[in-house]
Amino acid sequence: MSEQQPLSLPLTExxxxxxxxxxxxxxxAYDELVASGLKLDLxxxxxxxxxxDLADGLLALPTTTTTPDGxxxxxxxxxxxxxxxxxxxxxxxxxxxxxxxxxxxxSLTLMKDVLSYLWLKGGVDSERPWGQEEKVRFVCPVPGYDxxxxxxxxxxxxxxxxxxxxxxxxxxxxxxxxxxxxxxKGMWLVPTYANPTGxxxxxxxxxxxxxxxxxxxxxxxxxxxAYALHHLTPEETKSADIVSLAAVSGHPHRPVLFASTSxxxxxxxxxxxxxxxxxxxxxxxxxxxxxxxxxxxxxxLRHLEFFGTPQGVxxxxxxxxxxxxPKFAEVERILTEQLGGLGIATWTHPRGGYFxxxxxxxxxxxxxxxxxxxxxxxxxxxxxxxxxxxxxxxTNIRLAPSFPVLSEVTGAMEAVTTCVLLAxxxxxxx
Numbered sequence: 001m002s003e004q005q006p007l008s009l010p011l012t013e014x015x016x017x018x019x020x021x022x023x024x025x026x027x028x029a030y031d032e033l034v035a036s037g038l039k040l041d042l043x044x045x046x047x048x049x050x051x052x053d054l055a056d057g058l059l060a061l062p063t064t065t066t067t068p069d070g071x072x073x074x075x076x077x078x079x080x081x082x083x084x085x086x087x088x089x090x091x092x093x094x095x096x097x098x099x100x101x102x103x104x105x106x107s108l109t110l111m112k113d114v115l116s117y118l119w120l121k122g123g124v125d126s127e128r129p130w131g132q133e134e135k136v137r138f139v140c141p142v143p144g145y146d147x148x149x150x151x152x153x154x155x156x157x158x159x160x161x162x163x164x165x166x167x168x169x170x171x172x173x174x175x176x177x178x179x180x181x182x183x184x185k186g187m188w189l190v191p192t193y194a195n196p197t198g199x200x201x202x203x204x205x206x207x208x209x210x211x212x213x214x215x216x217x218x219x220x221x222x223x224x225x226a227y228a229l230h231h232l233t234p235e236e237t238k239s240a241d242i243v244s245l246a247a248v249s250g251h252p253h254r255p256v257l258f259a260s261t262s263x264x265x266x267x268x269x270x271x272x273x274x275x276x277x278x279x280x281x282x283x284x285x286x287x288x289x290x291x292x293x294x295x296x297x298x299x300x301l302r303h304l305e306f307f308g309t310p311q312g313v314x315x316x317x318x319x320x321x322x323x324x325x326p327k328f329a330e331v332e333r334i335l336t337e338q339l340g341g342l343g344i345a346t347w348t349h350p351r352g353g354y355f356x357x358x359x360x361x362x363x364x365x366x367x368x369x370x371x372x373x374x375x376x377x378x379x380x381x382x383x384x385x386x387x388x389x390x391x392x393x394x395t396n397i398r399l400a401p402s403f404p405v406l407s408e409v410t411g412a413m414e415a416v417t418t419c420v421l422l423a424x425x426x427x428x429x430x
Contacts, residue, residue: 168201198350
């Protein structure tokens with residue numbers, strides 16, 4: 001680094017000749033990366049093999065086929081899932097057992113199911129099925145979760161972006177949108193350790209969302225609590241109690257809550273949950289029951305035995321934290337050492353979840369991703385965290401360090417920062 005200006009001097013304050021020298025240095029570093037033949041992947045927030053190993057005790061379970069309340073888990077029935085498992089996760093998610101249903105392996109599937117039922121039949125508080133409306137729109141906090149947006153796009157639901165803040169979605173912006181537009185039927189929200197920014201929606205913002213007047217009488221908050229238990233620090237951040245807040249505000253059926261064990265036990269063989277008011281859960285079962293006679297209760301019983309108690313889930317998550325926290329610390333270290341003080345990037349400092357959101361010099365995100373691909377590092381496509389894959393500033397990159405081993409995280413992040421530096425120099429010299 002001796003040939004470069006001090007890191008504390010922003011690139012925008014350097015002369016053209018200094019920038020040219022900086023670019024040449026970064027180009028040489030990039031050429032070395034390309035020649036090294038890297039093959040690294042930071043695209044998806046998948047649990048690592050070591051994390052999956054933590055749940056291998058499931059393979060010897062269950063030791064019985066009978067649930068604590070005497071139900072034979074091998075047979076038909078029990079549409080709501082094993083009661084004792086529901087009670088365990090209801091406590092963890094801040095619900096009553098009657099407000100939670102335990103189903104298959106994927107909460108994303110449950111989101112699609114709920115949207116389908118709303119579309120075809122309408123909700124508890126709907127005047128008509130959503131599919132009979134002239135237009136249906138959803139509020140989408142950005143940056144956000146790409147699979148949420150893809151699902152809406154598949155339904156033909158128009159997406160309306162609003163910015164995320166440090167306290168959650170911009171509640172004033174949301175309230176202004178929904179107050180007079182009956183076509184806005186809902187919104188997405190990952191309330192705890194948002195994907196990809198890691199923000200936690202405060203109790204105050206949640207209360208505003210739960211109580212705000214909406215032109216649509218059946219407005220829904222799709223409360224995707226995928227990371228509620230995924231802490232990166234010893235501090236256990238509590239999720240806002242959206243279901244109680246909505247009930248107190250006179251909108252008990254507004255929130256529909258989703259969660260799963262996909263990143264707690266086995267990503268492909270866990271348990272997913274859907275919750276809300278008792279009426280919402282009954283409505284869900286009434287629709288689900290036309291195509292299901294019950295979920296995989298053997299898997300429910302397996303998970304119940306594995307965890308034992310809600311504290312057993314928390315203790316298990318401490319083991320995840322021990323594996324994940326060093327990877328996130330490494331991302332923070334490299335971003336700080338390589339990009340700090342240059343004025344070309346900012347990034348989040350999550351206390352939980354699976355992602356770091358990196359904002360690079362406006363106009364360069366797609367170039368960074370292109371350069372990274374050329375160097376053998378796969379990143380999520382540019383614009384993925386925005387509806388229709390349209391990042392208006394071409395600035396956001398989602399980093400997912402959970403799956404690679406720590407040494408690969410180091411290599412991938414050193415490559416990414418080199419690409420950020422080179423793309424910024426190119427942009428400033430253009």
